[in-house]
Amino acid sequence: MxxxxxxxxxxxxxxxxxxxxxxxxxxxxxxxxxxxxxxxxxxxxxxxxxxxxxxxxxxxxxxxxxxxxxxxxxxxxxxxxxxVDQYTIDEKPSSSLFKTEKMSIRLDTVAKGMQIPWSIAFLPGKDMLVTDKVGKLYQITEDGSKKEITGVPEVVAEGQGGLMDVILDPSFATNKLIYLSYSKPKNSLATTAIMQAKLSGDRLTEQKDIFIAEPYSRTRHHYGSRMVFGRDGFLYFSVGERGNEKENPQEIKGNDLGKIHRIKTDGSPAPGNPFAKTPGAEASIYSYGHRNPQGLAVDPKTGVIWSNEHGPRGGDELNIIKPGQNYGWPVITYGINYDGKIMSPISAKEGMAQPQHYWIPSIATSGIAFVSGNKYPAWKDNILSGSLRFKYLNRSVMQNDKVTHEEILFKNIGRLRDVRMGPDGFIYIAVESPGTIYRLVPLPN
Ligand code: HEC
CATH class of the missing domain: 1.10.760.10 (Cytochrome c-like domain)
Incomplete structure (x- = not known):
């Protein structure tokens, strides 16, 4: 040359x-x-x-x-x-044994054969539900066999959209209700929607959209879609700003996008929501100024809700979610735009929340979990976040709600969509290419 x-x-x-x-x-x-x-x-x-x-x-x-x-x-x-040699790039780890800073971990394969497992929900007993972004819902049994559950909504499985999160009703044991978040089509448009349905054997019945985010958008990205039940019994979920940061995240009137919402399970706004009395504002809004939050979890010690969200190039955030709070997108950000231009000259402003932590470069966060129980004493109270971009699990050591140390776990394992604490005390992760659910088994170091 x-x-x-x-x-x-x-x-x-x-x-x-x-x-x-x-x-x-x-x-x-x-x-x-x-x-x-x-x-x-x-x-x-x-x-x-x-x-x-x-x-x-x-x-x-x-x-x-x-x-x-x-x-x-x-x-x-x-x-x-x-x-490029297709088979030498981005090599997957060749062993299922990993030596980490504090302990050795064996990744046991729980289930495979999904394309893009987006979320895991644990059923009473040993089974779990797993969504596949392409638009399928599976029930996985303890031996790893899976059956498809029919009756899921029609989804726009394009770009970042599809069938996303699945969670159980707090009273699932008696009412068999589950919630699915998904990309709902309308002509050529799409939006984030939440469906409630009853799990009846291997099909869903009594399907009901309890929330449809307005307005619909032409774009196919930034749907948010993570859900969690708070200790108050209300359903919290995220809706991304659908790639329109100018119009959506800062507008609380007639606009559900770029927000975290809090609702009752019949879809009505939770009583006491911060903008219930603001004329014209959406009463379901709990917080706003978000870009694309794809992790939501309740701190098991305090009941506080945490979220991680995709920033632009640089500036993924870890946030504590508080009622009525403005998280600042796109007015304040630590990120820069994809074309290299400065997104915003400021990263702080009065009245806008600061993240507890931000990642530069962006790791493209998806899923979040607090380590609890007694199986991983060296990781106790750490926050785990999935990285889509770098295909690993991020471990954040916390002190006074700030990150004091981070570790990269299972580098290159695959785009990591979800991480959950199972009722059996083990941590589970959902990974792409090939779609696999792993259990993290701690071993003596
Ligand atoms: C914000 C994320 C993002 C960034 C940054 C980005 N792209 Fe893309 N690019 C996409 C998406 C999404 C598509 C649509 C195709 C798809 O679904 O994969 C795309 C499509 C393309 C295509 C067309 C591919 C096809 O199938 O025909 C090319 C070429 C491309 N990008 C090159 C680039 C180059 C070069 C850069 C850097 C200067 C860049 N992109 C930066 C997200 C991005």
Whole structure:
């Protein structure tokens, strides 16, 4: 390669790493296996990068790069995918045994065969429910066999959407009710919705949408969709801002997007919600100014609700969720925009909550759990967060609600969608490619 060409390649490589890798992966793997949607000629790539595909979640880089830089990026990708050995990149760990800072862990496979397991809910007894983002719900038995549960809602399984979270009613033992969050279609639009249904053998009955977030959007990303029951017995759930940070997260009137809501199980707003008396405001809103929260959990010691959420490039956040609080998106953020431009010059403002912690670079958080019980004494009260981007489980050691230490667990295990404490005291994780549920079994170090 001549010198000029090499300089150009190095430049493209660093542009790619800084600007594209957050979504497409650090190596070219996303493009190697790609079924190209918009064509794979140099000209097609140029157009994709320059104009973006806003409805699919691909930003436009018109303002950020010159045409020459964009052509060089297209070249870089096309040359890159030819030279990449598909089977050596991003290698999965070859053993199920992991030595971690505090203990050794064996990952036992509980179930496999899903495509994108999004969420786990433990049934009384030893079975569990698992959603597959493509639009399926499974009941997994102790021996790992799975049966499909029919009667799930029709979903828009495109982009980041599909069948997402599943949780049980607090009185499931007597009423058999479950809740599913999903991407609900309307013509070419989609929104986040919550369905309540009864688990009757291997099918759902009495399905009822108890919440449909308004307005519907054309985009296919930032649905939020994590749910949790608070100690107050109300259902808390997140709705992402659907990629429209200008109109949604800061607007509490007639707008459910970029919010965390609190409702009764019949779908009506929980009594005492912070904006119930604000004229025009949505009475279900509990907090606002969110981007895309995909983790919600109750601290078992205090009952406080915590969330983790996707920031832009840099600036994923760990938050304590308080009623009426504004979490600041997009007015304040620690992140920068995907095209490298400053998102907001400020990261703090009066009246807007500061995160307990933020991740730069973004790890793309999904799922959150507090370590409790007595199986992992060295991790007690730590917070676990899934990382989609770096395909690992993040362990945060907490002190006075701040993160004092972090550890990366099971690097490259796969895009990690969910992490849960099981009723048996073990931690469970849901991982993609191939879709697998693992149990974390602690071993003497
Ligand atoms: C915010 C996440 C994000 C960032 C940042 C991003 N992309 Fe994308 N890109 C997407 C999504 C989502 C798509 C839509 C296709 C899909 O569903 O995978 C896409 C599509 C594309 C396509 C078209 C692929 C096809 O199937 O035809 C190209 C080429 C591309 N991106 C290149 C880039 C390059 C180069 C950069 C960096 C300058 C970049 N992207 C940055 C999310 C992103």
């Amino acid at each position: 001549n010198l000029l060409k090499r300089v150009q390649t190095d430049k493209s490589a660093s542009l790619y790493l800084a600007t594209c890798s957050g979504c497409h992966g650090e190596k070219m793997n996303a493009f190697v296996d790609r079924k190209w949607k918009f064509g794979n000629s140099k000209e097609d790539l140029f157009k994709s990068i320059k104009n973006g595909h806003p409805n699919e979640g691909m930003p436009s880089f018109k303002a950020a790069f010159t045409d020459k830089e964009i052509y060089a990026l297209a070249d870089y990708i096309l040359t890159g995918i030819k030279n």
